[in-house]
Amino acid sequence: MPNVTELRVNGSDARVNADAKRSLLSVLRDHLDLIGTKYGCGEGRCGACTVLIDGKAVRSCVTAVGDCDGKQITTIEGLEHDGKLHPLQEAFLDAGAMQCGYCSPGMIMAAVALLGRTPDPTPQDITRSMEGNICRCGTYARIVTAIQQAAARMNGGGR
Amino acid sequence: MNGDQGSGFRIHGASDGDLARSAPPAPAPLFDSSPEAKSPALEPERYELYEEPRYTFAIDRRDFFRVVGGGIVVCLVLRDTFAAQPPGRGRGRGFGGNAPQEIGAWLHIDEDGRVTVYTGKVELGQNIRTSLSQVVAEELRLPVSAVAVVMADTDRTPFDMGTFGSRTTPDMANRLRKVAAAARELLIDLAAEHAKADRASLAVADGKVTHPPSGRAFAFGELTRGKKLTSTVGTDAAVTPAAEWKVAGTSVPKVDGRAIVTGKHRYASDVKRPGMLYGKVVRPATLNATLDSVNLDEARKIPEVIAVRDGEFIGVAAPSAALAEQACAAVRAEWKPTPQPSGKDLFDDLKKSRGEAQGFEGRSNYNQGSIDDGLAAAEHKVEATYTVAYIAHAPLEPRAALAEWQDDRLTVWTGTQRPFGVRGELARALGVPEERVRVIVPDTGSGYGGKHSGEAAIEAARLARAAGKPVRVVWTRGEEFTWAYFRPAGVIDVTGGVGKDGTLTAWEFHNFNSGASAIRTPYDVPHQRIAFHAARSPLRQGSYRGLAATANHFARERHMDELAHAAGIDPLEFRLKNLKEPRLRAVLEAAADGFGWGKAEPAADQGFGIAGGTEKGSYVASCAAVTIDQASRRVRVARVVTAFECGAIVNPDHLKNQVEGAVVMGLGGALFEAIQFDDGKILNAAFSRYRVPRFSDTPVLETVLVDRKDLAPAGAGETPIVAVAPAVGNAIFHATGHRLRSLPMVPGVLPA
Numbered sequence: 001m002p003n004v005t006e007l008r009v010n011g012s013d014a015r016v017n018a019d020a021k022r023s024l025l026s027v028l029r030d031h032l033d034l035i036g037t038k039y040g041c042g043e044g045r046c047g048a049c050t051v052l053i054d055g056k057a058v059r060s061c062v063t064a065v066g067d068c069d070g071k072q073i074t075t076i077e078g079l080e081h082d083g084k085l086h087p088l089q090e091a092f093l094d095a096g097a098m099q100c101g102y103c104s105p106g107m108i109m110a111a112v113a114l115l116g117r118t119p120d121p122t123p124q125d126i127t128r129s130m131e132g133n134i135c136r137c138g139t140y141a142r143i144v145t146a147i148q149q150a151a152a153r154m155n156g157g158g159r
Numbered sequence: 160m161n162g163d164q165g166s167g168f169r170i171h172g173a174s175d176g177d178l179a180r181s182a183p184p185a186p187a188p189l190f191d192s193s194p195e196a197k198s199p200a201l202e203p204e205r206y207e208l209y210e211e212p213r214y215t216f217a218i219d220r221r222d223f224f225r226v227v228g229g230g231i232v233v234c235l236v237l238r239d240t241f242a243a244q245p246p247g248r249g250r251g252r253g254f255g256g257n258a259p260q261e262i263g264a265w266l267h268i269d270e271d272g273r274v275t276v277y278t279g280k281v282e283l284g285q286n287i288r289t290s291l292s293q294v295v296a297e298e299l300r301l302p303v304s305a306v307a308v309v310m311a312d313t314d315r316t317p318f319d320m321g322t323f324g325s326r327t328t329p330d331m332a333n334r335l336r337k338v339a340a341a342a343r344e345l346l347i348d349l350a351a352e353h354a355k356a357d358r359a360s361l362a363v364a365d366g367k368v369t370h371p372p373s374g375r376a377f378a379f380g381e382l383t384r385g386k387k388l389t390s391t392v393g394t395d396a397a398v399t400p401a402a403e404w405k406v407a408g409t410s411v412p413k414v415d416g417r418a419i420v421t422g423k424h425r426y427a428s429d430v431k432r433p434g435m436l437y438g439k440v441v442r443p444a445t446l447n448a449t450l451d452s453v454n455l456d457e458a459r460k461i462p463e464v465i466a467v468r469d470g471e472f473i474g475v476a477a478p479s480a481a482l483a484e485q486a487c488a489a490v491r492a493e494w495k496p497t498p499q500p501s502g503k504d505l506f507d508d509l510k511k512s513r514g515e516a517q518g519f520e521g522r523s524n525y526n527q528g529s530i531d532d533g534l535a536a537a538e539h540k541v542e543a544t545y546t547v548a549y550i551a552h553a554p555l556e557p558r559a560a561l562a563e564w565q566d567d568r569l570t571v572w573t574g575t576q577r578p579f580g581v582r583g584e585l586a587r588a589l590g591v592p593e594e595r596v597r598v599i600v601p602d603t604g605s606g607y608g609g610k611h612s613g614e615a616a617i618e619a620a621r622l623a624r625a626a627g628k629p630v631r632v633v634w635t636r637g638e639e640f641t642w643a644y645f646r647p648a649g650v651i652d653v654t655g656g657v658g659k660d661g662t663l664t665a666w667e668f669h670n671f672n673s674g675a676s677a678i679r680t681p682y683d684v685p686h687q688r689i690a691f692h693a694a695r696s697p698l699r700q701g702s703y704r705g706l707a708a709t710a711n712h713f714a715r716e717r718h719m720d721e722l723a724h725a726a727g728i729d730p731l732e733f734r735l736k737n738l739k740e741p742r743l744r745a746v747l748e749a750a751a752d753g754f755g756w757g758k759a760e761p762a763a764d765q766g767f768g769i770a771g772g773t774e775k776g777s778y779v780a781s782c783a784a785v786t787i788d789q790a791s792r793r794v795r796v797a798r799v800v801t802a803f804e805c806g807a808i809v810n811p812d813h814l815k816n817q818v819e820g821a822v823v824m825g826l827g828g829a830l831f832e833a834i835q836f837d838d839g840k841i842l843n844a845a846f847s848r849y850r851v852p853r854f855s856d857t858p859v860l861e862t863v864l865v866d867r868k869d870l871a872p873a874g875a876g877e878t879p880i881v882a883v884a885p886a887v888g889n890a891i892f893h894a895t896g897h898r899l900r901s902l903p904m905v906p907g908v909l910p911a
Contacts, residue, residue, distance in 0.1 A: 041846045
C-alpha cells in the first residue's frame, strides 16, 4: 500500500508521510504534534486515544491511518473555536471532572460522539456509551455529571 | 550507524534490593497528626521507595537572583530539624546535613510584583498545584490566579524527598504558608519605609499594600523594584488561622484545567525536542532472565538506527517510532531464564520465606499485656487468615522520559514522584555527578505510588548518550504492567477475642510481606500482639496508594465484623463500644448517619457494611451497600458513603474528588484486580486481561467531609482508600454470609 500523504484533520488538510499500516494515533502525535490524543493501552481498551472520524468515536491506536483517507478527523485540539471552548470542555471544568487529566481528551471526544447521536442521554446511556474509557483516578461520577450538564446547555437549557 | 557497546552500565533502581533500600527510622506514635515539627519522624515504610538525598540546598542569595532576577525572595529554613541533626551524620533523610542551612521552600516576588513559589513536589492529579497556590494566595491576600507555582525541577526547586506519604499538605502547604506570610510582612516593612508610616497603619489587599489614613497604595511590584532582598523564615512563623481563611478553604477550580481539557498540556510523554529520536528497550523474555547473547547487526543495518548493548541493557533509538519498532524486532537476543515461582503458591511462599528478607522485621511489632490471658478471658474467639494479591497501579500515562545531553550535562523530562531520587538514580547509572543532572517533572498522568523509580529516565539517558541526540522512551502498557513494580501481596493472620460484655479482650495480628502501615489497631484492647514479618517477594514490589494500610484495614475491619457477629452485636455499635479515639468515632458516626445505618433493613438481595480507620493523620469511615444478582451471582456495589476528616480543609471540592477517586480505585483492589503470574511471566499484562474499575462499576458516591478548622491540615490522597474493601466485604457477608477473606474478593462470581 502506498504511504498516506494527506489527512483531513480538524477542518484542515494536513501533509504527512506515513506507512498506511501505522496507527492514526502515532501519526497524529508524531507527525502532526497533536499530542492531546493520548496513548494508554494500544489495544483499544482504555479510550485515551479517542478521536472522531466523520463524527464517530474511534480508538485511534487501533485505527490504521490508511483507513482514514478522505474522512474528517476531529481531535481534542479541534473542539475549541476562536478561544471559545466546546460545551463539554466547559462542563468538564465546571464539574471538576478530572484529576490528572490524562484521560480527559479521550473522555471528552467520546462524549462529543455520544451527544451527537443521543442529545439528551440518561446516566445509563452515558455509562453504556463511555464504558470503554478508563479514568484511573476514578472521576467517573463527575464525568457523568459533566456530560449531563453539557447536554442541558447544548439543548438550550441549563447554565 | 551504530551505538556503543560498553559494559558496566547497570540499571539502578531496577532490583528488589533498591526497592527495599531505606534507613530504619524511629518508631512513630500511632496517632501522629502534628505537622512540620514531627516530620523528622516521618516513617518511610519498607515499601515506600526512598533513597537518601545527596544534595542539600544552601542559601546563597547570588544563586537565587541569578535564576530569578531582582525582587524579593523569602526562604523557609528548616532550622529546628537542622539543629537536631548531629554533626557528621551526613545528609541523611533530607533534614539536615553539612550545608549551613537547608531550604524547605522559597517564594519570589519579582520587580513586576509577580509571585512565584518553588517546590520540589509533583502534581499527579492530587490537585496540589491548586491547593498550594491557595495557601500562598491566602497569606499574600491575592487571587489564586496571581500565584505561579514552579514544581519538581531539580535545578530550580528546593530538595524534596518525593511526593508520597500524604506529606504535601501537612509539610509543603505549611511551609508555603509560612514563606508567604513572611513575604507579606516584608512587603509591609518596605511600604512602611516608603510611606514613612507605622506598620500597624498598613493593610495588604489585592496585590497592594495600602495606607488608609493617607489613601496611598503601593503595588507589590513598586515595593520590590530595584531590590535584591532575601529574607529567611523559620518553621515557627505565624500564619493565618484556618478559621480566618478566605481563599484557602474554598473550592477553587483546578488551576491548569483549561490546558487539560484542550489537550494542550504536555505530559512527559508529550514533550519533544529538536532532533529527538524514539527509543525502545529490548526486554528479557521472562522476569529475572539474564542476557545470554545478543546480535545487533540486523538492527544496525537499518538506516539511522542506533542500537546499544550495555551490560544487561539492550535498546534502540530511531528517528521514527516505526523504525524503532522495526529495529527492536531485528535485535536477536537470547535470554537465560531462571526458575520463577508461580502465583498459585504465592501465599505459602510468602509465609515460608518469612525472615529471609532484610530489615524492618520487628520495627512495627507491638506487644501489650498477654495474648494468652486475653484469649482465656474471651467468650468468643475468631481466628482467620486474610490474603491480598499483587495489584498494578496502571497509571493511564505509562512511564515516559525524554533525555537530552548538552556537553556533559543531562536534562531529563520524566513523570516521577521522586524527581530528586531519580536524579540520583541517573547520576549513578550514567556515572555523572548529580550537579550535572537536571530532572524536570511536567504535571504527570498520575502515579498512585507507582512512579517512584526512574527506569524510563535511565533508559532514555543511556540511549541519548549513544545517539548524541535527545531520545524519548515511552513504555507500552505491557511494559508498564510487567517491568514496573506492584503493590505487595501479603498474608495476614488474625486472632481476636471478645468478652461476655462485648469488649475486646485479645488481638493478635501478623502481617507477612504486605507491609506495616496502619498495622496497629485503633481499638482499645488490653492484650495485643502485632507483628510485621518481612518475606521474600517473588515479584518486584513497592509503594501503592495507602501502602499496606489497605491490607491491614481489610483484615482488621473484616475481622472486627466477624467478632461483632460472634458476639451478636451490631457492627457499628461493636466498634464504638471498643473505641475511644474521638476523631475515628466521629467519622464512623458521620458515615453511619449519612448512610442511614440501622434505619432501614436491606432488601433480600442486599447487604450493608461499615468499616473505618486511620492512617497518615487522617480518619475515614465508609458504609457500603451491595446488591447480589441471584441469577448471575455477580456483586454490585450500589452505594458508598464515606466520611473523611483530615484537619482543616484547604479545598473542599478537590478533597471530595480525592475521596471519590480513592473509593473507586479501592473497589478495583477490593473486588477484581489481581496480577497473575507464572514461570517468570505476567499473564494479564493488558487492560483487556486486567480489569480496572469502569463507569459501570461506579456506585452512588456520597462524601461527608468533616472540617476541623482547629487542626492542621493533613494529606488526603491515600487514606480514603483504606475502608472501601472491608466495608464492601462486610456488606457481602451481611448479604450472603460468605466470609470473603482474600483481596480481590470477587474476581469472578460469588459461590452460590
